[in-house]
Amino acid sequence: ARAGLAALRDVPAITLDGVTISLEANIELPEEAQAVVDAGAEGIGLFRSEFLFMGRDSLPGEEEQYQAYASVVRTLAGRPVTIRTLDIGADKTLDGEATVATNPALGQRAIRYCLARPEMFQTQLRAMLRASAHGPVRILIPMVANLREVRAAYAAIAQARQELDHRGQAYAERIEVGAMVEVPAVAIAIEPFVEAFDFLSIGTNDLIQYTLAIDRADPDVGGLYDPLHPAVLRLISNAINAGARGGKPVAVCGEMAGDVKLTRLLLGLGLTHFSMHPQQLLDVKREILRAHTNALRTRVAAILNRAAEMDLELLNQ
Ligand code: PEP
Numbered sequence: 376a377r378a379g380l381a382a383l384r385d386v387p388a389i390t391l392d393g394v395t396i397s398l399e400a401n402i403e404l405p406e407e408a409q410a411v412v413d414a415g416a417e418g419i420g421l422f423r424s425e426f427l428f429m430g431r432d433s434l435p436g437e438e439e440q441y442q443a444y445a446s447v448v449r450t451l452a453g454r455p456v457t458i459r460t461l462d463i464g465a466d467k468t469l470d471g472e473a474t475v476a477t478n479p480a481l482g483q484r485a486i487r488y489c490l491a492r493p494e495m496f497q498t499q500l501r502a503m504l505r506a507s508a509h510g511p512v513r514i515l516i517p518m519v520a521n522l523r524e525v526r527a528a529y530a531a532i533a534q535a536r537q538e539l540d541h542r543g544q545a546y547a548e549r550i551e552v553g554a555m556v557e558v559p560a561v562a563i564a565i566e567p568f569v570e571a572f573d574f575l576s577i578g579t580n581d582l583i584q585y586t587l588a589i590d591r592a593d594p595d596v597g598g599l600y601d602p603l604h605p606a607v608l609r610l611i612s613n614a615i616n617a618g619a620r621g622g623k624p625v626a627v628c629g630e631m632a633g634d635v636k637l638t639r640l641l642l643g644l645g646l647t648h649f650s651m652h653p654q655q656l657l658d659v660k661r662e663i664l665r666a667h668t669n670a671l672r673t674r675v676a677a678i679l680n681r682a683a684e685m686d687l688e689l690l691n692q
């Protein structure tokens with residue numbers, strides 16, 4: 376079966392009714408970039424940059440980060456690389472940094488953490504911008520919750536560009552900037568975020584955690600963590616539909632995107648952009664090649680409108 380799957384590597388992901396689906400991959404370290412190319416992914420939809428910062432005593436400097444990002448961009452040879460700015464805090468912590476937050480998942484993590492440490496953020500943004508001189512780079516901002524953060528993030532990017540101009544260092548003229556949809560408030564009141572960004576990417580791992588009030592790292596409540604909860608599906612649906620209305624791509628890059636049992640469901644919600652672990656990509660592609668999105672959309676909409684539990688067995692048979 377694996378050999379059969381490998382034959383799908385260069386087959387475009389187009390459904391039976393002619394909808395082209397974009398399949399990108401997630402990585403945590405630069406060494407994984409080759410696996411993305413080998414899997415036939417169209418690009419990197421999520422590079423979790425925080426793994427460069429974890430398990431060490433000191434922060435990586437601009438040069439080290441630049442080398443890491445640039446090596447991924449070179450390996451991807453013209454395919455887009457979506458680098459997420461540091462998503463530290465909550466389940467991912469820096470060594471030597473004691474967590475004092477009462478509730479780290481609701482505390483100063485991700486973009487909140489970066490905006491509170493402007494120098495560290497500038498260092499990373501300059502490294503990311505410099506990597507864009509070697510091929511297409513997209514900047515992805517994690518855990519955005521309000522428009523103040525959006526403005527502050529854009530101001531930080533502008534400042535990093537200015538510093539590179541001042542130094543005479545190269546970066547791409549046009550760099551797409553996107554945000555993760557992980558906070559339910561954003562998935563609900565999403566229109567201004569569609570407008571503000573070039574693309575959005577739904578982080579279902581956190582979106583589920585925050586929507587259902589289930590700590591994703593707490594095994595005692597792991598059984599309650601439910602991607603199929605009607606509220607979760609309605610939020611995902613709302614984000615995808617708003618993106619379609621606004622003409623902006625909306626991806627899913629959380630674990631749901633790589634779960635082949637959920638491929639038909641996501642297609643039925645109107646999803647056209649997936650990003651997942653490279654190992655899952657061909658299985659998901661095979662499912663896409665057999666799917667008829669029109670029929671799935673009708674069935675999924677009927678279930679969502681009744682706010683009923685999603686019966687995957689019925690949907691997938
Ligand atoms: C997510 O929350 O779904 C996501 C992709 O980000 P992470 O798992 O790194 O928090």
Ligand code: MG
Pocket residue numbers: 557578580581
């Ligand atoms: Mg997340």
